[in-house]
Amino acid sequence: MNSKLKPRRPLREKHYWEEWTGRIYTSICVVFLIVVMFSIVYFVASKGLSTFFQDGISLREFLFGKTWNPAGEPAVYGALPFITGSFTTTLLAALIASPLSLCAALFMTEIVPGKGKKILQPAIELLSGIPSVVYGFIGLSVIVPMLRSIFGGAGIGIAAGCLVLSVMILPTVTSIMADALSALPKGLRESSYALGATRWQTIYRVIIPTVLPALLTGIVLGMARAFGEALAVQMVIGNAPHVPQSLLESASTLTSVITLSMGNTTMGSVHNNALWSMALVLLVMTFVFVILVRLLERRNRV
Amino acid sequence: MKPKTADKIATVVIVILALFIVVLLLGLLGFILFRGIGQINWHFLTSAPQLLKGGGGIGPQLFNSVFLLVLTLIITIPLGWGGGIYMAEYAKPGRITSFIRLVVEVLSSFPSIVIGLFGLLLIVNTFGLGFSLLSGAMALAIFNLPLMVRTTEQAFRAVPKEQKEAGLALGLSKWKIITSILLPVALPSLITGTILASGRIFGEAAALMFTAGMSSPPLDFTDWNPTSPRSPINPLRPAETLAVHIWKVNSEGIGPDSKEIAAGASAVLVILVLAFNLSARWIGRVVYRRMTASK
Numbered sequence: 001m002n003s004k005l006k007p008r009r010p011l012r013e014k015h016y017w018e019e020w021t022g023r024i025y026t027s028i029c030v031v032f033l034i035v036v037m038f039s040i041v042y043f044v045a046s047k048g049l050s051t052f053f054q055d056g057i058s059l060r061e062f063l064f065g066k067t068w069n070p071a072g073e074p075a076v077y078g079a080l081p082f083i084t085g086s087f088t089t090t091l092l093a094a095l096i097a098s099p100l101s102l103c104a105a106l107f108m109t110e111i112v113p114g115k116g117k118k119i120l121q122p123a124i125e126l127l128s129g130i131p132s133v134v135y136g137f138i139g140l141s142v143i144v145p146m147l148r149s150i151f152g153g154a155g156i157g158i159a160a161g162c163l164v165l166s167v168m169i170l171p172t173v174t175s176i177m178a179d180a181l182s183a184l185p186k187g188l189r190e191s192s193y194a195l196g197a198t199r200w201q202t203i204y205r206v207i208i209p210t211v212l213p214a215l216l217t218g219i220v221l222g223m224a225r226a227f228g229e230a231l232a233v234q235m236v237i238g239n240a241p242h243v244p245q246s247l248l249e250s251a252s253t254l255t256s257v258i259t260l261s262m263g264n265t266t267m268g269s270v271h272n273n274a275l276w277s278m279a280l281v282l283l284v285m286t287f288v289f290v291i292l293v294r295l296l297e298r299r300n301r302v
Numbered sequence: 303m304k305p306k307t308a309d310k311i312a313t314v315v316i317v318i319l320a321l322f323i324v325v326l327l328l329g330l331l332g333f334i335l336f337r338g339i340g341q342i343n344w345h346f347l348t349s350a351p352q353l354l355k356g357g358g359g360i361g362p363q364l365f366n367s368v369f370l371l372v373l374t375l376i377i378t379i380p381l382g383w384g385g386g387i388y389m390a391e392y393a394k395p396g397r398i399t400s401f402i403r404l405v406v407e408v409l410s411s412f413p414s415i416v417i418g419l420f421g422l423l424l425i426v427n428t429f430g431l432g433f434s435l436l437s438g439a440m441a442l443a444i445f446n447l448p449l450m451v452r453t454t455e456q457a458f459r460a461v462p463k464e465q466k467e468a469g470l471a472l473g474l475s476k477w478k479i480i481t482s483i484l485l486p487v488a489l490p491s492l493i494t495g496t497i498l499a500s501g502r503i504f505g506e507a508a509a510l511m512f513t514a515g516m517s518s519p520p521l522d523f524t525d526w527n528p529t530s531p532r533s534p535i536n537p538l539r540p541a542e543t544l545a546v547h548i549w550k551v552n553s554e555g556i557g558p559d560s561k562e563i564a565a566g567a568s569a570v571l572v573i574l575v576l577a578f579n580l581s582a583r584w585i586g587r588v589v590y591r592r593m594t595a596s597k
Contacts, residue, residue, distance in 0.1 A: 015475040022477030026392055029384030030402055033451065036444055037405045040412065040420045047423065100319055107320030111313060120320060123327045129575050130330065131505025133548045134568045138330060140552055141337070141561070167330075170323065198309035221411075228413020230508040231549050255415050255508075262419070262512065267427070279419050286411050290404075 041283065048280030051077070051273040062277060068241040068257075070271040077274045079254070081243045083281065086253040088158055089233060090226045093165035097173055098219050100166075105177035110203055113182075120174075128171035136235035139164035144236055151248055156238035159247040164232050169222035176221060180214030181207065213300040217293050224289035228282060230255035254278045331572070338569025341562050347570070350520065351547070351563070358559075360567050362518045365534055366435070366541040367504060370514065373439035373537065374503055378446045379496065385447070386454020391480055410448035414509040417445050422512035433540040438514025445509050446499055453495030457488040486593050494586035501578035505571060507545035515540035516550060544571050 051057050057077050065078020104124070108117045143163050148155030184207060192202040208215070238250025239260060258275050265272040345359060352358030389406075393399040421441035431437045461484050469479035485492075517540055522532040531539055542550070544567060551564045 015478075018475040018477045022387075022475075022480060023392060026384045026388035029381045030388045032381060033385055033409060033447060034402065034405050036447075037409050039424065040409075040416070040444075043420055043423050044416060100323060103316045103319035104323050106316050111316055111320075116320070119324060123324050125579065126331070126576065127323075127327050129501055129505075129579050131507070131545055131571055131575060133505070133507050133545045133552075134334065134572055137548060137552055137564050137568045138333060141565075142333065167326065174323075198305045200309040200312035201305055203312070224411050228411075228415065230413070230415040235549070235552055255413065258415060258419070259508065259511065262422075263516075276419070279416055282413050282416055286408065286413065286416075290408055290411055293407075 044276065044279050044283050047273065047276035048283075049277075051270070051277040055270045055273055057270070057274070062274070066243060070265075070274065075270065077270070079274070079278060079281075081241055082252050082254045082257050082278065084243055085158065085237070085251045086227060086255070088251075089161045089165055089237070089253055090223050092158070092162035092247075093169060093226045094219055094223045096162065096166035097170050097222060101170055101173035101177055101218065101222075102215065104170075104174045105181050106203060108178050109181040110199065110207070117178075124171045124174050127167070128175075132168065132229060132232040133235075135164050135168050136232035139232060139236040147248065153248050154238065154250065155248075156236055156250055157246075157248045158237065158244060158251050160236040161233045161251075161253070164236055165226045165229060168229060168232060169226050172225055173218045173222040176218030177215050180211045180218070184211060211300075213296045217296045217300070220289055220292045220296065224286065224293075227285055227289070228255065230259050234259050254282055334565075334569050334572050337565040338567075338572075341566025342569060346566055358563065360544060360547060360563070360570065362521050362534075363542055363544045363547040363567070364570070365521070366514075366518060367543040367545070369535070370435055370438055370442065370510075370541060370543055371500055371503055373435060374442040374446060375496070375500065377439055377443040378450050378499075381443070382447050382450025383454050383492065385451040387458060387480060389451060389455040390458035391476070391484075406448045406451055409444070410452070414445055414506060417441055418509035418512040420444070421509065426513060431538065433513065433515030434538045435514060435541045436537045438510050438541065438543075439537075441509045441513040442503050442506060445506060446503055449499050449502070450496070453499070454488075454492060457491035457495065458484055460491065461487045489593060490586045490590035493589055494582045497578055497582035497585065501575045501582075504578065505545050505575055507543070507549050510543055510546050511549075514543060514546070516542055516546055518542045 051062065052059055062077055062079050063083065064080055065076060066080050067076045067078045068081060069076045104120055108120050139160055143160050144155040146155075147153075147157075147160055151159075188206055188210065189202060192206045193199075197205070233253055234256035237252060237256055239252045239256050240250035241252055241257070244251040258278055261271070262275055265275065347359060347364060348361040349359030350362055351360065385406075389399075389402065393402065418441055421437055421444070425431050425437045425440050426433060429437075431440075458480075465483055465487060466479060469483045474483075519532060519539055521534045523534055525533045526535060527533050528535050528537070530536060533539075548564055548567045548571065551560050551567065
């Protein structure tokens with residue numbers, strides 16, 4: 001070996017340690033994330049499953065039982081009212097928010113690109129910045145009285161819940177849709193115009209079919225947010241433990257029941273475990289939403 | 303229908319609905335500020351809440367929110383930035399990296415109430431920290447980390463390749479390049495991302511109900527001994543934040559002026575979150591100008 005290269009050795013040793021501090025430090029951060037995710041799944045699942053394995057409540061009774069009466073003799077733990085409540089509010093919120101978001105995204109990218117973005121982008125960002133309890137407060141002091149004066153009754157219920165939720169998920173859905181639309185190659189639009197198509201024909205025959213999976217991704221992510229939202233819904237939905245017959249009747253969601261009852265039950269009791277099972281349902285639904293998003297993204301790539 | 307007419311109708315509908323969103327936002331902000339701003343005065347911002355009589359304030363809640371934010375950032379910044387740097391600089395495309403990506407995605411889509419419950423089970427009960435600021439900060443850190451990792455990764459990926467190559471040409475180690483070349487360039491977007499995340503932490507309530515608790519002990523602002531139970535800076539005392547307070551006042555408020563308190567507290571919360579959003583942009587711009595030669 002050439003002796004002139006010898007002095008480089010201490011330098012390399014210094015690099016060696018620097019290299020490893022960085023590598024180890026950042027790896028620890030990532031491992032921490034993985035550990036956290038798995039422990040969340042493990043702890044929630046172990047608590048949630050003990051309802052079925054320890055307390056002997058059948059999965060069928062929990063998922064499809066229509067009565068929730070933990071104080072009764074015998075106690076009944078049917079969570080169907082809350083599951084239907086969660087799904088109805090989420091689906092209705094998505095139904096209201098999606099067309100609005102699509103219009104906003106089209107406005108930003110197709111109708112008045114540039115200027116439209118300048119008006120709407122800050123509005124969307126500010127909407128997403130408003131905390132959920134504030135949405136609940138607005139729902140309680142604007143939407144509920146409004147519904148009461150239009151339709152009569154108490155005003156609280158699924159209708160109020162899904163209106164609040166639809167405003168909350170609006171920013172999520174809009175920003176994903178707008179990103180998808182602006183990522184579309186220009187040639188597609190131009191060739192459609194070159195064929196003499198009007199703007200609307202271009203939008204609904206060319207643009208929307210092309211970016212459909214991405215648009216659906218936005219809707220699914222919005223629904224994921226709506227499904228897990230707790231406090232805003234809890235404030236306006238009324239929290240009655242039965243399957244509602246109309247949209248204006250008081251109802252409950254999984255999250256609202258957990259928020260209200262978790263503090264009043266003792267750890268380890270059957271009632272408490274049943275609440276953990278509901279948290280497990282929320283967890284499982286999160287995975288369903290993530291899988292849906294992944295499938296849609298795969299379709300988008302092709 | 304003629305295509306031209308359809309086009310006109312569609313355009314009008316889209317424009318109306320888009321403007322509806324802007325009106326909605328202005329209406330919401332206007333409503334919150336209009337209802338709440340009259341409530342805000344020095345007494346309201348500094349005094350303790352009254353349970354049964356009127357005239358209470360939000361002083362301790364406001365302090366708790368800020369203190370909790372600081373604690374959360376102390377936990378999240380090293381972990382989140384580190385994780386983001388790993389994803390941007392060390393992770394090689396492959397199965398492990400896509401698995402980590404999946405983990406981050408799943409973590410960020412967990413409902414905040416599930417994270418709160420996990421905090422209740424593990425941090426509050428098993429670790430024995432009880433309902434405390436520290437438990438709350440840990441739960442919020444879990445809530446915040448995936449977002450932080452993502453923004454950090456984007457910030458590092460946005461650094462021009464030439465900067466890194468210049469460092470390699472100088473014979474620097476990878477970690478040296480990251481800390482002394484890439485980090486300063488990425489810092490403006492890191493700061494912007496962190497402040498935006500702070501706004502989200504500030505308004506979060508569901509994850510805190512079961513970790514930081516829903517009550518505050520009477521605070522003695524002259525006692526700065528961190529171990530005393532009435533000291534404001536004791537991290538092991540229960541702490542109700544502003545957002546949790548708004549929820550509590552709205553859903554079980556029994557005081558005669560609970561409506562006004564809720565309105566005032568909501569206005570304070572929204573003003574602070576807006577301040578976070580605006581300052582994020584402004585500070586990001588200023589730091590960017592400082593760090594680079596651009597004007």
